[in-house]
Amino acid sequence: MNQKNSSTSAPIIRQRRNADISEAAESLVEVHATDGYPVEGVDQPEAWLTPPGLIQAWVAELDGHIVGHVAISRSNGEEAVSLWLKHGQGIEEKTAVMARLFVIRGARKSSIGERLVGAATEYAEQKGVRLVLDVMAKDMAAIRLYERLGWQKLGPTTHTYGDGDRTDAVCYVSPMASAA
Numbered sequence: 001m002n003q004k005n006s007s008t009s010a011p012i013i014r015q016r017r018n019a020d021i022s023e024a025a026e027s028l029v030e031v032h033a034t035d036g037y038p039v040e041g042v043d044q045p046e047a048w049l050t051p052p053g054l055i056q057a058w059v060a061e062l063d064g065h066i067v068g069h070v071a072i073s074r075s076n077g078e079e080a081v082s083l084w085l086k087h088g089q090g091i092e093e094k095t096a097v098m099a100r101l102f103v104i105r106g107a108r109k110s111s112i113g114e115r116l117v118g119a120a121t122e123y124a125e126q127k128g129v130r131l132v133l134d135v136m137a138k139d140m141a142a143i144r145l146y147e148r149l150g151w152q153k154l155g156p157t158t159h160t161y162g163d164g165d166r167t168d169a170v171c172y173v174s175p176m177a178s179a180a
């Protein structure tokens with residue numbers, strides 16, 4: 001929908017409803033065109049937004065349109081989970097994966113990305129769960145966001161997709177819950 005950043009209304013961050021998925025999928029297709037995210041492509045954007053083990057997803061709504069998204073899922077053999085467990089501070093049952101984060105280009109640089117990550121981490125803290133993620137090394141805006149919010153680097157990994165294509169990625173763990 002190519003939402004321009006000229007909106008005067010405040011973005012709303014809220015839990016995703018089933019009715020949001022088709023518009024979130026349209027925004028994802030737009031982000032893939034502008035940023036090449038996700039690297040594996042968006043042949044089935046609605047399915048990609050609803051991965052197996054999905055725990056919860058949030059959207060950013062601006063002027064009645066879905067302009068951003070994030071989700072957390074149960075761990076499913078991800079390298080970020082393995083690296084976190086190797087660290088010796090976490091247990092798999094209390095670890096979840098944050099993914100599917102994006103904001104369409106026309107709505108960026110208004111802290112929507114920060115608020116989406118904040119919604120996911122706040123939810124995880126309430127459940128006593130630590131979040132991990134992997135981010136492609138090319139996605140520098142996302143890396144800056146995670147590091148600004150205090151996510152700790154766990155180490156590098158390689159993301160494999162398509163017909164054996166590979167790209168460098170980095171794994172992170174969310175900051176420790178702040179003391180009440």
Ligand SMILES: CC(C)(COP(=O)(O)OP(=O)(O)OC[C@H]1O[C@@H](n2cnc3c(N)ncnc32)[C@H](O)[C@@H]1OP(=O)(O)O)[C@@H](O)C(=O)NCCC(=O)NCCS
Nearest residue numbers: 037101102103108109110111112113114135139141142144
């Ligand atoms: C990563 C991403 C979600 C960030 O979304 P966003 O809404 O722009 O994030 P924020 O607004 O919170 O922060 C982005 C920048 O805007 C700046 N900013 C935030 N509010 C601002 C304001 N009111 N005025 C000026 N700058 C502002 C932040 O300081 C930050 O600056 P930096 O990139 O120089 O560090 C977005 O760039 C994106 O969708 N990228 C493509 C998909 C992707 O890479 N996903 C990651 C998956 S792991």
